Amino acid sequence: MTPRSDGEPVDAVPESPARVLLLKLLVLLTLTTGFIYISWRWTASLNFDAWWIAIPLVAAETYSLIDVALFGMTMWRARQRPSPAEPSPSATVDVFITTYNEDVDLVMATARAAKAIRFPHRTYILDDGARAEMARAAEQLGVGYITRSPDWRNKPLHAKAGNINNALMQTDGEFLLILDADQIPRPEILDRTLGYFDDPKVALVQTPQRFTNVVAGDPLGSQAPLFYGPIQQGKDGWNAAFFCGSNAILRRDALMQLGITRYVIELEEALERALRGARRVIARARRHPAASRADVRAALDDVQSAIVDARRSLHGGRPIGRVTFELQRRIGAISSALVEADLTLIRADLDALRELPVVSDEHVDTVSDVGTTVDRLTARELSPLGAIESVQRLIRSLDVDRHEEAQPLMPLATISVTEDMATSMRLHALGWSSVYHHETLADGLAPDDLGTMLKQRLRWAQGTVQVMLRENPLAKRGLSLAQRLMYFSTMWSYFSGFAAIVYFTAPVVFLLFGILPVDTTAAEFFLRFLPFMIINQLMFLVASRGISTWRGQQYSLALFPVWNRAVVSAAGNVFAGRPLDFVVTAKSRQVSSGSWRLVRWQALVAVVLVIASVVGIVRLALGVGEPIGTAVNLFWVVFDLLILAVLVPALRYRGYPEEGETHSHDDTEGAARGAA
Amino acid sequence: MELRERTLPDGVAVVAPVGRLTMVGAPDLRGKLAELVADGHTRIVVDLSEVVFLDSSGLGALVAGLKSARQAGGDLRIASATEQVLLVLKLTSLDRVLEPHATAESAFAELRPRDRGGR
Numbered sequence: 001m002t003p004r005s006d007g008e009p010v011d012a013v014p015e016s017p018a019r020v021l022l023l024k025l026l027v028l029l030t031l032t033t034g035f036i037y038i039s040w041r042w043t044a045s046l047n048f049d050a051w052w053i054a055i056p057l058v059a060a061e062t063y064s065l066i067d068v069a070l071f072g073m074t075m076w077r078a079r080q081r082p083s084p085a086e087p088s089p090s091a092t093v094d095v096f097i098t099t100y101n102e103d104v105d106l107v108m109a110t111a112r113a114a115k116a117i118r119f120p121h122r123t124y125i126l127d128d129g130a131r132a133e134m135a136r137a138a139e140q141l142g143v144g145y146i147t148r149s150p151d152w153r154n155k156p157l158h159a160k161a162g163n164i165n166n167a168l169m170q171t172d173g174e175f176l177l178i179l180d181a182d183q184i185p186r187p188e189i190l191d192r193t194l195g196y197f198d199d200p201k202v203a204l205v206q207t208p209q210r211f212t213n214v215v216a217g218d219p220l221g222s223q224a225p226l227f228y229g230p231i232q233q234g235k236d237g238w239n240a241a242f243f244c245g246s247n248a249i250l251r252r253d254a255l256m257q258l259g260i261t262r263y264v265i266e267l268e269e270a271l272e273r274a275l276r277g278a279r280r281v282i283a284r285a286r287r288h289p290a291a292s293r294a295d296v297r298a299a300l301d302d303v304q305s306a307i308v309d310a311r312r313s314l315h316g317g318r319p320i321g322r323v324t325f326e327l328q329r330r331i332g333a334i335s336s337a338l339v340e341a342d343l344t345l346i347r348a349d350l351d352a353l354r355e356l357p358v359v360s361d362e363h364v365d366t367v368s369d370v371g372t373t374v375d376r377l378t379a380r381e382l383s384p385l386g387a388i389e390s391v392q393r394l395i396r397s398l399d400v401d402r403h404e405e406a407q408p409l410m411p412l413a414t415i416s417v418t419e420d421m422a423t424s425m426r427l428h429a430l431g432w433s434s435v436y437h438h439e440t441l442a443d444g445l446a447p448d449d450l451g452t453m454l455k456q457r458l459r460w461a462q463g464t465v466q467v468m469l470r471e472n473p474l475a476k477r478g479l480s481l482a483q484r485l486m487y488f489s490t491m492w493s494y495f496s497g498f499a500a501i502v503y504f505t506a507p508v509v510f511l512l513f514g515i516l517p518v519d520t521t522a523a524e525f526f527l528r529f530l531p532f533m534i535i536n537q538l539m540f541l542v543a544s545r546g547i548s549t550w551r552g553q554q555y556s557l558a559l560f561p562v563w564n565r566a567v568v569s570a571a572g573n574v575f576a577g578r579p580l581d582f583v584v585t586a587k588s589r590q591v592s593s594g595s596w597r598l599v600r601w602q603a604l605v606a607v608v609l610v611i612a613s614v615v616g617i618v619r620l621a622l623g624v625g626e627p628i629g630t631a632v633n634l635f636w637v638v639f640d641l642l643i644l645a646v647l648v649p650a651l652r653y654r655g656y657p658e659e660g661e662t663h664s665h666d667d668t669e670g671a672a673r674g675a676a
Numbered sequence: 677m678e679l680r681e682r683t684l685p686d687g688v689a690v691v692a693p694v695g696r697l698t699m700v701g702a703p704d705l706r707g708k709l710a711e712l713v714a715d716g717h718t719r720i721v722v723d724l725s726e727v728v729f730l731d732s733s734g735l736g737a738l739v740a741g742l743k744s745a746r747q748a749g750g751d752l753r754i755a756s757a758t759e760q761v762l763l764v765l766k767l768t769s770l771d772r773v774l775e776p777h778a779t780a781e782s783a784f785a786e787l788r789p790r791d792r793g794g795r
Contacts, residue, residue, distance in 0.1 A: 256732030
């Protein structure tokens with residue numbers, strides 16, 4: 001394995017003030033010309049006769065402009081950090097190597113390198129596969145070996161986040177270096193990064209992910225020099241550099257604080273939900289015939305106001321245990337008074353109670369469990385007594401032990417398959433800071449076939465969209481406006497697949513049918529479009545500091561089926577509770593890596609583009625087609641085909657001999673900047 | 677960090693960490709609490725009067741102990757928290773769940789929902 005020479009992050013390249021100024025100027029000019037162009041497009045150029053293509057096209061262009069604006073904002077504060085201070089010699093560090101099914105040899109290579117890290121530390125292999133062979137190898141090498149504790153039996157495992165959360169409870173280092181099984185750390189990794197933690201607010205230091213098993217030309221677009229470079233540096237400028245799952249150092253105290261804060265929030269949410277459900281149950285009970293009696297009605301009123309009081313004191317900050325206890329006591333008293341008042345009510349209720357859903361006193365405190373219980377309860381027509389009884393059971397079932405989870409504290413977020421991004425967003429919301437340290441301190445392995453690469457990209461995209469739908473940064477309290485936009489920027493970039501489809505369709509529609517979505521003259525169009533396009537490309541050129549961004553741009557558009565599938569499946573997961581691989585397994589089953597079926601949608605698009613071009617040229621020759629429009633659209637066809645061409649070498653790539661899956665974010669973001 | 681233990685006349689087990697309850701001592705406390713629950717002591721008070729500093733890992737040990745005690749049908753309560761400890765509890769909102777009691781003796785004095793029927 002020889003490290004690649006191109007694009008290797010170099011630390012502390014002096015930032016010329018002239019470049020910074022030029023970049024800011026280009027950002028402002030891009031935004032100005034972009035705004036002029038897009039407002040003209042919306043107000044004066046739409047061909048309403050062809051609204052079905054005109055509206056999607058202008059919407060796609062607006063999407064891209066917002067993408068560019070967010071990129072510009074990212075670049076506004078892109079900064080090279082000076083080298084940090086020497087680490088405090090008393091710092092204690094645990095190095096975690098996470099593995100599930102990687103080869104023992106591969107993991108041990110990482111473990112040997114981890115053991116050889118210069119700064120004093122303890123190394124642990126976190127083996128989610130619980131393999132005896134791995135345990136033996138760890139013992140031989142003299143490193144720690146951690147598997148899930150018995151608490152995790154029959155509980156949700158939460159993949160890598162769960163693996164790390166489990167290890168957090170069994171170790172005690174002040175700082176944690178997280179490494180994927182195939183990320184070989186360099187000996188100086190801790191010496192170069194721990195110094196940042198002298199600032200007591202710093203919770204996270206992320207370093208780049210670089211891959212050594214990548215051939216020249218990087219056919220699979222594995223390296224992400226733009227992301228692990230200007231983009232993370234730009235986010236860093238806004239204190240929004242985020243955790244990418246590996247090659248990062250975390251402060252234990254920050255994670256634990258996050259775990260505890262989340263624990264309390266989730267308990268409160270569960271109680272809140274139970275109280276809302278209780279109100280619904282009572283509201284339904286009022287419609288029961290027995291509720292026409294004055295005393296019954298009064299009892300229901302009392303329960304209702306007890307619930308209202310409980311919510312009020314919960315919001316007022318009363319301890320959760322107190323609130324539920326008082327509520328139970330009040331409802332208990334109301335219910336026994338009612339029973340004493342009229343024993344005949346009981347008989348009527350016996351049947352109803354028998355039909356009650358089984359809510360064992362033991363266990364219902366998860367947010368989702370409470371949700372289903374409430375749903376089941378409110379779906380029934382309960383008699384008033386039955387309703388009161390079921391409200392009592394619902395409240396009693398709330399408990400603080402989070403029995404549905406293996407451990408009450410889950411410092412690493414479990415709401416997404418990209419736990420890393422969600423975790424750092426929550427840390428930022430708690431007021432912690434992050435650092436992006438731009439220096440390669442670990443050498444990793446990238447997937448080396450197209451099929452694996454596509455699965456990995458799909459997973460990142462799904463995870464990012466999951467976070468966006470579950471905990472939208474724009475609405476997240478505790479984040480600054482800039483932090484909100486920085487997280488949103490990454491999420492927004494994964495919606496490019498929909499824009500790509502429109503961009504592919506527009507020229508086809510013109511070349512086949514002569515329908516232009518833009519109703520204007522060529523001069524009017526170019527007058528507004530060209531300045532924006534040229535300045536935008538210049539901004540991109542300066543921002544990327546000579547790093548080639550073409551591969552990233554190609555993949556951003558060419559992988560449109562992956563992005564779209566990710567968005568659809570993540571939405572299905574968040575809103576309908578469908579598993580994420582609901583779509584994926586169905587479609588990728590039995591597709592061997594390198595198979596053309598992996599890129600069938602792109603192939604279809606390419607064929608349609610070529611056919612449309614031939615038709616367009618024939619129409620032009622026959623005198624039906626319009627010359628300038630045809631020329632412009634043929635240009636876009638060529639551009640689109642060049643974009644899609646990235647998949648040809650990717651498909652033919654047979655890879656490095658090494659294997660392994662890694663986890664990082666890629667250059668999707670920051671690509672597809674060309675609006676149109 | 678040192679762990680002192682005593683038992684109240686009504687059978688409540690009291691654990692009093694002495695010194696700094698941080699990531700260094702947290703595993704010990706967690707282990708001690710688990711051990712007590714395993715031995716059948718399900719009503720536990722953690723007396724925090726001698727704790728000079730508490731961090732999030734220390735809180736984590738308390739939450740873990742709370743979980744084991746509750747699962748065994750009992751409860752874990754905290755008593756005699758110092759200013760610094762109260763501040764940390766407040767910062768993390770954990771005081772919403774682990775209500776600070778004045779003394780170890782009074783922590784189980786009042787009737788709480790868990791005490792009824794002893795699940």
